[in-house]
Amino acid sequence: MLDLSQLNLSQLNLVPLSQLELRQLCYFLTIVANGNNFSRAAEQLHIEQAPLSQRIRALEKRLNVELFDRRHRPVQLTPAGDVFRHHLQSSLAQLQQAIEQAQRTARGELGVLRLGMASSVANSILPDILRQFRDRYPFVTLELHELTAQQQIQALHDRQLDIALEAFPPLADSDTNWKQQVIAQESLVLALPIDHPLAAQAQIPLRAIAQEPIILPSLSAFPFYHAFITACIDAGFQPQVVQTTTATWLLTILGMVVAGMGIAVLPSNVLTVQRQGILYREIADLPLTREISALWNADHGSIVLENFLSLLI
Amino acid sequence: MLDLSQLNLSQLNLVPLSQLELRQLCYFLTIVANGNNFSRAAEQLHIEQAPLSQRIRALEKRLNVELFDRRHRPVQLTPAGDVFRHHLQSSLAQLQQAIEQAQRTARGELGVLRLGMASSVANSILPDILRQFRDRYPFVTLELHELTAQQQIQALHDRQLDIALEAFPPLADSDTNWKQQVIAQESLVLALPIDHPLAAQAQIPLRAIAQEPIILPSLSAFPFYHAFITACIDAGFQPQVVQTTTATWLLTILGMVVAGMGIAVLPSNVLTVQRQGILYREIADLPLTREISALWNADHGSIVLENFLSLLI
């Protein structure tokens, strides 16, 4: 049952420290800051001179150190008083830091957010969310963990993660241990060269692309991969996937489209990226959609997470 | 009238700090050290559990930070509480340092002693004194300033020195600004080869060395130089100074004596150095002596100096 904090404390002798009054220490520094003038310091402290003298006397008695040499006017710091002043300033500055850091932590402005997701999410909706969060809470450390959905749920349960973003299935209503929030609806869109014949239509039937060379993102970055192929076969044709590019970078694929190598099938979040020479078109009769949702523990107790959620929703 | 200390303090916000109670901070750390068990901490602090709870509540209210999560037993530190604990420990350790350093300074165990002397003193009686002082007060910085007697007095007056060791003339009784203490009586001795004919006598008349080759330390390290020559002439002979060596090191001169190059005239403090092949003899009729004394300001106010004097006297 021994913990480290106890060992650290053994360096500290709390009993004599607790006898001191922080107020008296501040009084001392205020006097020094006022050229060792008790009366002026008292005025600044909004107390009378007499009690201030008393408090300093009490402090000196507690410390068993004469801080001021009162045989001269203006009163002078003794060498011991000067040493004390010097160390005291940095000590109290650090104490102030302790308070501020604690307050920041309590407000969720300081801390850690451990976030789980799949690479597909990392490449689509996540950047926007993180940018927003970082702008608002620049001193929160973001830990991004790339995990499978199953691993994410396990890590949430083990309190290794604060929140996970993934295409989770909806929770049962009876499940009160978790909370879930849909944050994005993903479907598929076509990216066409601007002069492509199909571009004339606002919505393009799936069958219309049966003869087109089709560019798809790599399997690992494109969760719709297999579903899309299956949907095409169900629609009566084998899609001509000309190149399953290993490029995970959207702009590479768009470049290929502009170059006339084919038309691309992409997740709908690409709509935020406009590129010269490219038009996006919906697929009229493709029921492929998936909901990206955030999942977290109902009883998390993390203000950092609370802040993250308030931006997310 | 602006001083640096005031500028330093501008970093510090003393008002909120002075609202805090050091005692409460110590209570907090004691609770943490006791595994977040209020009752056990209260026992260790020799107070009751109820007031301890009150104090922590008051602290949390002052800080506007929840330090403990009381929804679980045992009570747990909140993230903010843990951040606070961490910074608080080092802050209070530094405060403890401030107190201890101030107390050491007040006891004269920490500080500076600025000491003036001539090189002749530095090479004779000083090493013993300094060794003693350093053994007793290892954390006092010794500043040694090699100055002429006149410079030493000036520096003492300007409070640039704490004490000077030199062959000062005695103070007038009326002089209350200075204090003086004789610390050594220096005269001259002869260093002879062990088989020298004169070694038979316990005391040697000055005239007996009229025909001897005489080795003297260099003028700068030997304040008796001119006085000794004059004394010889007064006694009716011109001393045969075979070599006014530039060697200030005593052992070099003693080596020359052993080698039979002559007999040496040296300050009496060499008596503490015994060397094989060397005998020391007093000069019977030579009234050359000088008193090395310590000189310091009567109103110095330095405990370090006080401690030094108490070893000196």
Add this chain to the structure above:
DNA sequence: TAAAAATACTCCATAGGTATTTTAT
């Protein structure tokens, strides 16, 4: 002599004690 710190006293805010209730396991 005048400005500043110390002293003597009075009052009251708050830390701590006692008794009891509430909460979490």
Add this chain to the structure above:
DNA sequence: ATAAAATACCTATGGAGTATTTTTA
């Protein structure tokens, strides 16, 4: 059911105010 923390109330130490004296330049 039990251990532990919170709440309510009371007491008393000591911090702050007022008036005055002492000290230093």
